Amino acid sequence: HPGNILLLPDGKIGLLDFGQTKTLKDKDRLWLCRLVLAMCAEDYSLTAELVRDSHKYCTGPQFMLENPTLDALNAIAFTYFDTRWTPLAKVNVFDMNNSPMMKNRILRNTEEGFMVVRVGYLMRGLMTACKVETSMVLAWEPYARLALQRAGELPPSGTTTWLKRSLSKAKIAYAKLSGHEGYTEIQKQEAMISQFEDTDQLAPWNYM
Numbered sequence: 001h002p003g004n005i006l007l008l009p010d011g012k013i014g015l016l017d018f019g020q021t022k023t024l025k026d027k028d029r030l031w032l033c034r035l036v037l038a039m040c041a042e043d044y045s046l047t048a049e050l051v052r053d054s055h056k057y058c059t060g061p062q063f064m065l066e067n068p069t070l071d072a073l074n075a076i077a078f079t080y081f082d083t084r085w086t087p088l089a090k091v092n093v094f095d096m097n098n099s100p101m102m103k104n105r106i107l108r109n110t111e112e113g114f115m116v117v118r119v120g121y122l123m124r125g126l127m128t129a130c131k132v133e134t135s136m137v138l139a140w141e142p143y144a145r146l147a148l149q150r151a152g153e154l155p156p157s158g159t160t161t162w163l164k165r166s167l168s169k170a171k172i173a174y175a176k177l178s179g180h181e182g183y184t185e186i187q188k189q190e191a192m193i194s195q196f197e198d199t200d201q202l203a204p205w206n207y208m
Helices: 025-042 045-053 070-081 114-130 136-151 156-178 185-199
Strands: 005-007 013-015 107-108
Touching: 025 045, 025 070, 025 136, 025 156, 045 070, 070 114, 114 136, 136 156
Parallel strands: none
Antiparallel strands: 005 013
């Protein structure tokens, strides 16, 4: 928790109570690296595929959803493994009557990646307290690419990832010019949560 993170006089970060660690198996670690690069590129189709078909790449299925829509799979990925705003980041999971997770149940949650998810949520809390906004997967991007290279894979270059992300943002801009502007944050959250329950809709991530 944030109380165990100190800013030292020389500007370095000091970590206290560093007892909870996790060593991922190679298959799970490389799957996470591929997921990080897909999320960095804002490639929503590939992100959804990696989450939905995690059993093909990992030691076992990481996630199983009752209704694995494109939007729901992306909501899981960006909420669990990134620190940017998502429709699920501030959902009260104990509100059983209104939680989208009750309407589209998570049948299996990741055990192997739990510590990574925990880091993401701790970073969200710390960033909120410090009024900082940034992306955890963008910070991890060079390390994910290096890990894949060392494993003998040829990941997309940084330039390719940047171009894909720029194209995604261009689509966002076009969508807004086409009449999707004017969303308040609350409206966006409500719209995206409703998409977590529905199918066959244009990914609302395009309007973030």
